[in-house]
Amino acid sequence: MKKTSILNKLRSSGLRPTKQRVEIAKFLYSRDKTFHFTVESLGKYLAKKTTTKFALATIYNTVHAFKKAGHLSEVHLRGKNNTTYFDTNISNHHHFYDSQTSELIDINENEIKFDKIPKSPNGKTIKNIEVIINLKN
Amino acid sequence: MKKTSILNKLRSSGLRPTKQRVEIAKFLYSRDKTFHFTVESLGKYLAKKTTTKFALATIYNTVHAFKKAGHLSEVHLRGKNNTTYFDTNISNHHHFYDSQTSELIDINENEIKFDKIPKSPNGKTIKNIEVIINLKN
DNA sequence: GACATACTTTAGAACTATTATAAACTTTAA
């Protein structure tokens, strides 16, 4: 993703392209494959690889702004480390989870098919289905 | 579940039947259906319905002891309230999750069938599969 | 039943992830 398209992405979401946001967006979106991260891992990367200063609150704010704008999704998994995982893959999909390494791996939506699904309880409908396949060695 | 069987359950897990553990076990296992709870909801119940005093740490200790002994399972869902859900249903199964009420509802294992499942990544095997069906109104 | 031992409970401190606050700073559009 080019710099201008990152700026557009921010601007079209109503986010002013500040130095911090641009750095974070470059890190998140200047790559071929989507990936998973935590606020902690993102912060470490930014501290190491950029000369910009990032308050922790800024990273949280920015990640939430991106999430709200639909550029990021949150994985509703409570892993053993108890941190929130974010995913630059915003399409419907599933995950492998390796609790030994706390690592998430994407599963495309079409790689899992259901033969049978229960009826949702009274008055409710299905918003979406999340499958976590827990791995062991 | 009778009182003696609760005592046996504790003892067979290497847990001394203290007043606190017996009260908690009675609450968790003296009923027909399994159910979900959080440490907070359990603590509130115990404060209201018993005359025994429970330090918060004791509730955590006891719940973890039951989990370790295999009498409870933990749901690996990160709900919006960010608390840990425990489940007295220790068999393999799945859940509906209503984010409006933060409520979990069990789905029996045989109510979900898969037609297609991806191969696990290199060297790993599947430990188990957890399905969360998110609900909306 | 009394005793020693090992296990438990307890209150409070500590810890971790996250969110709130309010002042200083930046971007924006006119």
Place this chain on the structure above:
DNA sequence: TTAAAGTTTATAATAGTTCTAAAGTATGTC
């Protein structure tokens, strides 16, 4: 260039959970 609105920052606050060390309790033995 300037005022308004939005953003970053350091720090404090919060929430859930775990740790600690002292006081209390269950257990097996005599």
